[in-house]
Amino acid sequence: DMSEQEQAFQARIDAGVKIEPKDWMPEAYRKTLIRQISQHAHSEIVGQLPEGNWVTRAPSLKRKSILLAKIQDEAGHGLYLYSAAETLGVSRDELLAALHAGKAKYSSIFNYPTLTWADMGAIGWLVDGAAITNQVPLCRCSYGPYSRAMIRVCKEEAFHARQGYDLMMQLAKGTPEQKAMAQDALNRWWWPSLMMFGPPDGDSVNSAQSMNWRIKLFSNDELRQRMVDQTVPQAEYLGLTIPDPDLKWNEERGHYDFGEIDWDEFYNVLKGNGPCNKERLATRVNAYEDGQWFRDALVAHADKKSAKKAA
Ligand code: ACO
Numbered sequence: 001d002m003s004e005q006e007q008a009f010q011a012r013i014d015a016g017v018k019i020e021p022k023d024w025m026p027e028a029y030r031k032t033l034i035r036q037i038s039q040h041a042h043s044e045i046v047g048q049l050p051e052g053n054w055v056t057r058a059p060s061l062k063r064k065s066i067l068l069a070k071i072q073d074e075a076g077h078g079l080y081l082y083s084a085a086e087t088l089g090v091s092r093d094e095l096l097a098a099l100h101a102g103k104a105k106y107s108s109i110f111n112y113p114t115l116t117w118a119d120m121g122a123i124g125w126l127v128d129g130a131a132i133t134n135q136v137p138l139c140r141c142s143y144g145p146y147s148r149a150m151i152r153v154c155k156e157e158a159f160h161a162r163q164g165y166d167l168m169m170q171l172a173k174g175t176p177e178q179k180a181m182a183q184d185a186l187n188r189w190w191w192p193s194l195m196m197f198g199p200p201d202g203d204s205v206n207s208a209q210s211m212n213w214r215i216k217l218f219s220n221d222e223l224r225q226r227m228v229d230q231t232v233p234q235a236e237y238l239g240l241t242i243p244d245p246d247l248k249w250n251e252e253r254g255h256y257d258f259g260e261i262d263w264d265e266f267y268n269v270l271k272g273n274g275p276c277n278k279e280r281l282a283t284r285v286n287a288y289e290d291g292q293w294f295r296d297a298l299v300a301h302a303d304k305k306s307a308k309k310a311a
Helices: 004-014 027-046 048-052 061-086 092-100 118-135 144-172 176-195 207-212 220-238 263-273 277-290 292-310
Strands: 248-250 255-257
Touching (some): 027 048, 027 061, 027 092, 027 207, 027 277, 048 277, 061 092, 061 144, 092 277, 118 144, 118 176, 144 220, 176 263, 220 255, 263 277
């Protein structure tokens, strides 16, 4: 029993018309978008930390420049996405306050540690690979500002994934120690990367409504399968082994079958008990507090300028 207004809204969605900030929208649509876009923004911001850990230890000037550029892109994506969320009537300050209070979610993946240089390769290849798989369809989602933001974000993510695969390739073709380091990184990042797509469809509370509204175009499991199918041949090309004894091509389905994901681990990370949750949050809170003097100075400067104008 939708209202007439809601029916007209759904009809626009079904016809593929984009919804823009000033258009009427159901409150639940607005809320869902704020939730998803802000979680996405927080993920980009927190996502700088695992890689930031290796900037000072990059093995060459070239690798360091690439890593720095990539991390800066992630900061840009975060700011871009906060702006998209603000078009829905929420302020950046509110969103950051929720993150810093530990109330807002961000992707589970960024609560894992980066133990070796090979992790920079595995993150680019697998984590950014998963991000692209998830985000390319979002370029066609129903909310205009989010869909347009995703176009640029996906172009940059493609570069991130390529640099990660290139790094893995160099290690995999390197000394036995380098190859072992690459294999160890794959072992540790494989399963958490598959968890990025969210709970299995049966447990995904938001999927049905989000798919009706075309905020999501594919289900969590569909995108996860896509990720597995495209990554297995890439691992074979590297001469590395995916840490899943149940991984097997299924001729009938035309897809790879794969093993059971440890969902207890996933939910535990979501509850704040992953290996790095506390450290990540504390780092963001400190960074925000350390920047307070700068934000104060910006406001003081702006006030001075407008006072001069008024005089
Ligand atoms: N990490 C943390 N939380 C997660 C994850 C994850 N990997 N997957 C799902 N969740 C949360 C959901 O946010 C939701 O919590 P909430 O209702 O309190 O908000 C809950 O688990 C149930 O999941 P779903 O009902 O499946 O949630 P949803 O429909 O939002 O789907 C998904 C989750 C696929 C991540 C979706 O939000 C999405 O596509 N987001 C945009 C992309 C994104 O955020 N990427 C971030 C990582 S990539 C990067 O930043 C480099």
